[in-house]
Amino acid sequence: xxxxxxxxxxxxxxxxxxxxxxxxxxxxxxxxxxxxxxxxxxxxxxxxxxxxxxxxxxxxxxxxxxxxxxxxxxxxxxxxxxxxxxxxxxxxxxxxxxxxxxxxxxxxxxxxxxxxxxxxxxxxxxxxxxxxxxxxxxxxxxxxxxxxxxxxxxxxxxxxxxxxxxxxxxxxxxxxxxxxxxxxxxxxxxxxxxxxxxxxxxxxxxxxxxxxxxxxxxxxxx
Amino acid sequence: xxxxxxxxxxxxxxxxxxxxxxxxxxxxxxxxxxxxxxxxxxxxxxxxxxxxxxxxxxxxxxxxxxxxxxxxxxxxxxxxxxxxxxxxxxxxxxxxxxxxxxxxxxxxxxxxxxxxxxxxxxxxxxxxxxxxxxxxxxxxxxxxxxxxxxxxxxxxxxxxxxxxxxxxxxxxxxxxxxxxxxxxxxxxxxxxxxxxxxxxxxxxxxxxxxxxxxxxxxxxxx
Amino acid sequence: xxxxxxxxxxxxxxxxxxxxxxxxxxxxxxxxxxxxxxxxxxxxxxxxxxxxxxxxxxxxxxxxxxxxxxxxxxxxxxxxxxxxxxxxxxxxxxxxxxxxxxxxxxxxxxxxxxxxxxxxxxxxxxxxxxxxxxxxxxxxxxxxxxxxxxxxxxxxxxxxxxxxxxxxxxxxxxxxxxxxxxxxxxxxxxxxxxxxxxxxxxxxxxxxxxxxxxxxxxxxxx
Amino acid sequence: xxxxxxxxxxxxxxxxxxxxxxxxxxxxxxxxxxxxxxxxxxxxxxxxxxxxxxxxxxxxxxxxxxxxxxxxxxxxxxxxxxxxxxxxxxxxxxxxxxxxxxxxxxxxxxxxxxxxxxxxxxxxxxxxxxxxxxxxxxxxxxxxxxxxxxxxxxxxxxxxxxxxxxxxxxxxxxxxxxxxxxxxxxxxxxxxxxxxxxxxxxxxxxxxxxxxxxxxxxxxxx
Numbered sequence: 023x024x025x026x027x028x029x030x031x032x033x034x035x036x037x038x039x040x041x042x043x044x045x046x047x048x049x050x051x052x053x054x055x056x057x058x059x060x061x062x063x064x065x066x067x068x069x070x071x072x073x074x075x076x077x078x079x080x081x082x083x084x085x086x087x088x089x090x091x092x093x094x095x096x097x098x099x100x101x102x103x104x105x106x107x108x109x110x111x112x113x114x115x116x117x118x119x120x121x122x123x124x125x126x127x128x129x130x131x132x133x134x135x136x137x138x139x140x141x142x143x144x145x146x147x148x149x150x151x152x153x154x155x156x157x158x159x160x161x162x163x164x165x166x167x168x169x170x171x172x173x174x175x176x177x178x179x180x181x182x183x184x185x186x187x188x189x190x191x192x193x194x195x196x197x198x199x200x201x202x203x204x205x206x207x208x209x210x211x212x213x214x215x216x217x218x219x220x221x222x223x224x225x226x227x228x229x230x231x232x233x234x235x236x237x238x239x240x241x242x243x244x
Numbered sequence: 245x246x247x248x249x250x251x252x253x254x255x256x257x258x259x260x261x262x263x264x265x266x267x268x269x270x271x272x273x274x275x276x277x278x279x280x281x282x283x284x285x286x287x288x289x290x291x292x293x294x295x296x297x298x299x300x301x302x303x304x305x306x307x308x309x310x311x312x313x314x315x316x317x318x319x320x321x322x323x324x325x326x327x328x329x330x331x332x333x334x335x336x337x338x339x340x341x342x343x344x345x346x347x348x349x350x351x352x353x354x355x356x357x358x359x360x361x362x363x364x365x366x367x368x369x370x371x372x373x374x375x376x377x378x379x380x381x382x383x384x385x386x387x388x389x390x391x392x393x394x395x396x397x398x399x400x401x402x403x404x405x406x407x408x409x410x411x412x413x414x415x416x417x418x419x420x421x422x423x424x425x426x427x428x429x430x431x432x433x434x435x436x437x438x439x440x441x442x443x444x445x446x447x448x449x450x451x452x453x454x455x456x457x458x459x460x461x462x463x464x465x466x
Numbered sequence: 467x468x469x470x471x472x473x474x475x476x477x478x479x480x481x482x483x484x485x486x487x488x489x490x491x492x493x494x495x496x497x498x499x500x501x502x503x504x505x506x507x508x509x510x511x512x513x514x515x516x517x518x519x520x521x522x523x524x525x526x527x528x529x530x531x532x533x534x535x536x537x538x539x540x541x542x543x544x545x546x547x548x549x550x551x552x553x554x555x556x557x558x559x560x561x562x563x564x565x566x567x568x569x570x571x572x573x574x575x576x577x578x579x580x581x582x583x584x585x586x587x588x589x590x591x592x593x594x595x596x597x598x599x600x601x602x603x604x605x606x607x608x609x610x611x612x613x614x615x616x617x618x619x620x621x622x623x624x625x626x627x628x629x630x631x632x633x634x635x636x637x638x639x640x641x642x643x644x645x646x647x648x649x650x651x652x653x654x655x656x657x658x659x660x661x662x663x664x665x666x667x668x669x670x671x672x673x674x675x676x677x678x679x680x681x682x683x684x685x686x687x688x
Numbered sequence: 689x690x691x692x693x694x695x696x697x698x699x700x701x702x703x704x705x706x707x708x709x710x711x712x713x714x715x716x717x718x719x720x721x722x723x724x725x726x727x728x729x730x731x732x733x734x735x736x737x738x739x740x741x742x743x744x745x746x747x748x749x750x751x752x753x754x755x756x757x758x759x760x761x762x763x764x765x766x767x768x769x770x771x772x773x774x775x776x777x778x779x780x781x782x783x784x785x786x787x788x789x790x791x792x793x794x795x796x797x798x799x800x801x802x803x804x805x806x807x808x809x810x811x812x813x814x815x816x817x818x819x820x821x822x823x824x825x826x827x828x829x830x831x832x833x834x835x836x837x838x839x840x841x842x843x844x845x846x847x848x849x850x851x852x853x854x855x856x857x858x859x860x861x862x863x864x865x866x867x868x869x870x871x872x873x874x875x876x877x878x879x880x881x882x883x884x885x886x887x888x889x890x891x892x893x894x895x896x897x898x899x900x901x902x903x904x905x906x907x908x909x910x
Binding site for chain 4: 057236
């Protein structure tokens, strides 16, 4: 793959991911008649199924990180070059915002929105740390023992994490920042963003240490 | 496969797909007590699971296009001969209508119905273009890198797209026209059909260009 | 496998299937506060997931037919010997009843019940014929082209068929008769049973003819 | 794998499993506006998807038992050494409690809770015996015929068992005891715990006998 194709694929994949997350959140909220559990069920099924497809689609094209802490993980493990990592992160943030706007445009909402949904408190921070810890653990372990299953594993993990974490598992700084630009079901107010991103980075670093140790003696796949 | 078997399989598969889409929409609407999110959940699970099975069943028999823009895509890429493509599209339109009538018959509804549900506006058009763009992208990328996963990928993609696109993702001209013949949950009024079909063709053409470029350097599967 | 193990496995598997179908129906009805779509969602997810597991578990032990029309299909195609087929059908009917009673016992209901839920009319008959046609078609086509996928295909097919057929897809004479012995969500009144079973046999025969023709020229798997 | 990594992996995996079970129960209960079927749907989808991922993650590290009766089964079949089994069971009980506390912390609930939800009666005991019988049967049969499918089979089995058993299928003594420490949707009062654990052990022993006989003549996988 040429460099330009790599970056374009990473941006397009992240944009499609955000269109799925935000679009299905709007659809759920509009149809669920005020029952947030039903809205979250639709949001969950769409995001889980969408992630499995998107990672399968883009893994051969860009690696399908879609997530700065995933890129950071591969950078720290020496699997992604620093220059490429920088461009990937930029592509992820820009793609994510475009995806949010695409969702707004489809649903006839104003493109430019600012979320007013505060997501604060230690519980939310811990939830994001645990969510990201599990996500990075999912990737590191399955990449080593059964790499062809990793795309499905990530989709299933996020399906679970939408429900078991108090924050509904953003687990992704690009997704977090972009979701501050939608005042819908999936939104997050800007003041809550720094806690989320800091927790995500912390969770990823702990995952790197813990799972790095756990898989140390396991022979790599061939 | 003989020519006749090809065409018959394509028509039967498309008929079964429409029976699933329209039948599960009627079931959802009848049972959900007015909560459209719950009706859409049932409609989604049935359609997604059904598509995965139907494509596995008919892929060895006809290729399991079930969709004129999919046939158009394979025609433009030189994978389907023009004469076969023409018969496929005819089989798809006829099969789709028969599937709608089969759903009506099972649920004791009048066979002949005309939908009154308008689905208009730029947002709906954009939604259909994005839905079809993603569908064609799903097929082109997974066919190249992991073809045995394409049937599952298409089912999961439509599962997501029922929720993340404002139009609930028709993404198929034969499905669109046939759904104008049901005045139930899955229906679309005839005046809204041209916008949907034009948007679907536009989305498919853009997908051919974008994903055709993205997968250009990737070696084909062997 | 010895003959006794074959029969025992077929009976146990069918019993577990009925415990899943009837048990999850009772659970859905008890919790769903009168919303039948929500009850059916729980019933569907349990049955679909349960079928995939049960067929994987019992396929190497008995073939995992769990269904007299499936046994009939394999008998007519020459894949099952007549004497074994006879014992299988007996095992299926007996296992099914035991499964219903196990569900009643778990939920603290009287073991012996007679359903009062009439499921009559041409639409219901057509629905059962179509449901069984699709089930046999799923088995015949995937067994030929991708046999390791058949267990999953059957589970996904029934997931879809619970929603797209007006009868919620019994598609199985042993299941039908056993469900006349539960006066819960999944029940069927005895007077409706003959129509269901006749329609199931008709659907299976048509599937044998249609799919037998469609897959005629496809080379068998090796 | 060194001994320490084995034990640490087993404890961490069990902790993550309980965080999923209890956390998604709290989320479901908070959002479902009193409709327990909707809460259970969210709880089910999270637990099923989470189990598939967790077993894939930890199977190469510790075997991913997460369950004293699974460890007991492997001990009785001679697949796990007695000393390792002892440490595993300790790791499971300790990990399970930590997982419950992690869920409480994320959702801003008091860490230390005692459940008041009585789950008593013969039906509940039978349900736990059947639930565990099916779980051990799932593991024994799929491990023999298709071991790469076992992680998915267990997740799908529990998905079904949350709905078809009257007890919502704890099927695990460590999970049962830990869930006595949460006064939320997934809780169980301490007086009900002994019945559950005794039933689980009984179900496992019966499964060992029945499925041990059924798979006796089947050649092991190679």
